[in-house]
Amino acid sequence: MKRFDEDTLEHIVKQVLQKKHIHGAVFHVSSGDGRKSLSGAAGDMDVESSYYIASINKMMVSAVTLKLIEEGRLHFTDALEKYMEPAHLKGLHVLGGKDHSKDIRVVHLLSNTSGLPCYFEDQPLEGNSVIKDLEAGMDQSWPLEKVIERVKTMKPHFSPGEGNRAKYIDTNHQLLNLVIEKVLDKPVKEVLNQLFSDLEMHRTYVCEDAQDTSYIYPYYKNEKRNISKFITSTQNDVISTAKDQMIFLKAFFNGYFYPRDKIEDLKKWNPIFFPFQYGIGIQKFYMPRILSPLKAVPDMIGHCGSTGSVAFYVPEADLYITGTTNQQANPSAAFQTLIKIVHSVI
Template sequence: MKTDQLDKIIQNLRRNKHVLGATFQLSLNNEIHNFSFGNLNEKSRFYVASINKLVTAVLILRLVREEKLHLDDLLCNLLPENYWEGLHTWKGTDYSKSITLKHLLSQSSGLPCYLVDKMPDGSRAMDLFLKGNDQSWPMEKVIQAAKLIKAKFPPGTKGKAHYGELNYRLLDEILLAKTGKQIDELGEAVFQELGMLQTAFLHKIDTQEYVPIISKYGVLSIEKYAESTRHEIISTSGDLMLFLKAYFEGAFYPKEKLASLQIWNRIFFPFKYGIGIQQFYIPWFFSPFKKIPPLIGHCGSVGSVAFFIPEKNAFVTGTVNLAGQPQLVFQTLIKMLNKI
């Protein structure tokens, strides 16, 4: 591996006028390499976006490991009626009582996403966020909005998944119901356990303590949203590496059972979703002369990544810190993989 070539790939991100900085940590055969530029470096704290779903997932999986929860447990038996009654209707049939813990973890519930799916009036909450309109989304508002958006398919439909924030908001509520503790309190215990000293929940720290979140419209403010969800996370590439390696070493769920979580359903190209984990894949016909191995882990909407590449015995974490252009970080990762 030539680190100068990898560094050049990262530096080329400067060509995008909206990218103010980038940082990546690569662990290859247990050797750590850092690459960065601009307003981000290996010590910078940044918003991880949907990588937080891995944190929620491992907290649930720990309870499954301890047999305090089971993947086949029904949502209707885990939360009060106001969370699930009338939540999922597909072609005139109410499937709300058929949703399981596994469906929520694997994004295969068929439930809509209150952030990215269109409301009946054609509006999308995510569009407002990208334009700098911060919004509070308490659980009552989430449930109300979800009932106005059509479900995507019956729960557990073979091969199907629909990416959505709602599934994981419900998982947060299940954690609270089973443990009596909020997602941020449970998450902080994991961070302390792993020595993730620079990782925190966004609503608990000042905006000056992390690099501003950027979109093509400028700086994004999500303080109201973070206060309402309690699960938005700020971290560093190094801390994410600690978490990612702990996951694959079996810290949260038995190592010998991790493969059972990798039952992939198509979610949107080029992603698939397993049980609490995501896969990025490029079919061979898109790259016939240079195979791109699958990446397993999770990414976030701001160009944040935390992936294990089994075929390379490599881990990569980091961010380009730019919302609304998800292709950018994966174009970069593909170039990096071609050099290692």
């Protein structure tokens, strides 16, 4: 590992403020052995800032699911119908005139291979997608019942587990909420909050209070977006810090949820959208050498969110990186920063 200190990290993080629409950023970097642990922040964020982690919550929901699988309380091959009311399940996945809803397995939800419509990003029959409304400042609640209703009006992308097809679909992890709740007989928000307590992630919680102003709201271009109605309705959207995210990330890859020697089994990668692939509960950021001819970019495994939030492990360097650029309109800035950090270390 090259000489990499807090001044270097601070310099890299301050540089991201020059990117379009970036108003603040925070990153935490730690070596696998914990001997090096550094934080850097700039703009309207500091190293202790709380922020909305966006889709990194999917990795947390997946972690809980994988733990239940390892404990034998749940199985990859379990059908969704085992955990879902028949009336809710019927018509959830209708493609080519056939209802494939009973073919959906837990592994399909974990790996984004269910083919279900995405209630969040797909275009509905009428009006805008949920994400377009949120970007426009139209905040609204989306409880699971409403998600199910919306999905039943939309066309699926492919049949469950079809070939090597995958599509990044928010619906999958909302349905995993149901699975977890059925197995543990308690709300998923309680399960997640207990997890955070067990890991001593004292600044991390499922957002339940629409009046909560203790975290820095995500930006869309030059405006902060208060999306409290949305994130308090999902039961699994999380507020955290870069340091707390590091605790979770290290716990995941060191076997707290799923045995360390089985992590390789989760790396069954399918392309979702460049430059990402999806495995079982985890995401991979990769960069072909042709796009980085001067210096290779090593694979990074973990998860990211649409607001520029990141939580990745870099196996080649035994390095962990968490943080955010807190900007919905320019998520690529976070990955440019990730690459700079990694290239400064190896």
